[in-house]
Amino acid sequence: MEDFEVKDSPFPPSPVVPQLLQPETVIQFHCHKDIACFNACCKNIDISLTPYDILRLKKRLNMSSGEFLKAYTFPYEMEKDGIAGVKLKPVEGGTACRFMTEQGCSVYEDRPTACRYYPVGLLSIRRQGENFDREAYAIIKENHCLGHNEARQLTIAEYRKEQGLEEYDELSRGWRQLILKKKSAGPTVGKPSKRSLQMFFMTCYDLDQFRDFATSAQFNDLYEVEPETREKIKTDDIALMQFGFRLLRQVMFNEMSIPIRPDALEKRLARKREREQILDRIVEKIGPVETVPVEELEDKYKHASD
Numbered sequence: 001m002e003d004f005e006v007k008d009s010p011f012p013p014s015p016v017v018p019q020l021l022q023p024e025t026v027i028q029f030h031c032h033k034d035i036a037c038f039n040a041c042c043k044n045i046d047i048s049l050t051p052y053d054i055l056r057l058k059k060r061l062n063m064s065s066g067e068f069l070k071a072y073t074f075p076y077e078m079e080k081d082g083i084a085g086v087k088l089k090p091v092e093g094g095t096a097c098r099f100m101t102e103q104g105c106s107v108y109e110d111r112p113t114a115c116r117y118y119p120v121g122l123l124s125i126r127r128q129g130e131n132f133d134r135e136a137y138a139i140i141k142e143n144h145c146l147g148h149n150e151a152r153q154l155t156i157a158e159y160r161k162e163q164g165l166e167e168y169d170e171l172s173r174g175w176r177q178l179i180l181k182k183k184s185a186g187p188t189v190g191k192p193s194k195r196s197l198q199m200f201f202m203t204c205y206d207l208d209q210f211r212d213f214a215t216s217a218q219f220n221d222l223y224e225v226e227p228e229t230r231e232k233i234k235t236d237d238i239a240l241m242q243f244g245f246r247l248l249r250q251v252m253f254n255e256m257s258i259p260i261r262p263d264a265l266e267k268r269l270a271r272k273r274e275r276e277q278i279l280d281r282i283v284e285k286i287g288p289v290e291t292v293p294v295e296e297l298e299d300k301y302k303h304a305s306d
């Protein structure tokens with residue numbers, strides 16, 4: 001177990017216990033329906049969503065990703081000039097989660113990663129000189145949470161398994177790596193353009209829109225995607241999400257894994273020429289379009305209303 005300490009912090013004391021925990025670390029915690037603080041943590045939320053969280057919730061609510069994002073989330077910038085993130089929107093004029101009911105979470109089986117982890121925090125750490133990320137954990141102790149006083153003990157690995165986090169973390173790994181890589185690349189990469197932020201947002205969070213883009217004729221003209229992947233992403237949300245992470249690694253960090261068709265540029269130019277030729281032929285057939293002077297238009301309407 002490693003300690004980390006924030007000295008002379010100008011901020012109020014953090015509820016995060018300053019100790020790095022490992023999967024085998026034993027914690028004491030139990031959250032259940034009969035506990036006095038039941039629902040307390042859902043009354044004041046600050047929950048960031050992963051792409052897999054969105055995928056699960058939109059499916060649960062039988063909505064498209066675009067509809068879900070609009071109704072239940074708001075976008076935010078994770079780092080200054082950095083990457084786009086998405087948070088759950090609380091109830092109108094309040095701080096409680098919109099999925100909270102008297103009986104508990106109404107989307108429990110599909111609740112987001114952050115809700116599953118609480119009161120454990122996942123930390124991805126990259127040490128100086130290392131080119132891989134280590135995962136460590138920390139525990140968050142807030143006064144309102146009485147689960148820490150319950151007698152049950154279990155390791156963090158057991159807790160993650162119980163909360164279904166192995167699957168959630170596995171399926172969000174590609175997204176986490178993109179964020180960490182962007183953070184460690186720092187300002188040398190420069191301020192991302194609005195377009196690249198939008199691209200990141202659509203690919204990671206608005207999966208249905210990304211599907212339209214990734215299966216369009218224009219995309220296919222540019223990228224040479226393996227036929228099995230091309231077929232799979234038409235219907236399989238998880239395959240589409242993973243393909244999106246792969247595409248972003250290529251676009252953001254030049255990690256080439258999807259070949260660009262050598263003739264892509266010529267094809268685009270040929271299409272443009274073709275469009276121009278069609279327009280020329282139309283003009284040739286119908287002759288130049290005659291414009292009517294404004295005065296005549298006014299006259300015309302004047303007569304019609306007379």
Ligand code: SF4
Nearest residue numbers: 042097099100105115
């Ligand atoms: S999604 Fe469920 S568990 Fe998470 S904050 Fe909302 S009500 Fe609570």
Ligand code: SF4
Nearest residue numbers: 031037039041145147
């Ligand atoms: S024990 Fe903690 S996590 Fe469980 S309901 Fe109470 S405040 Fe929420």
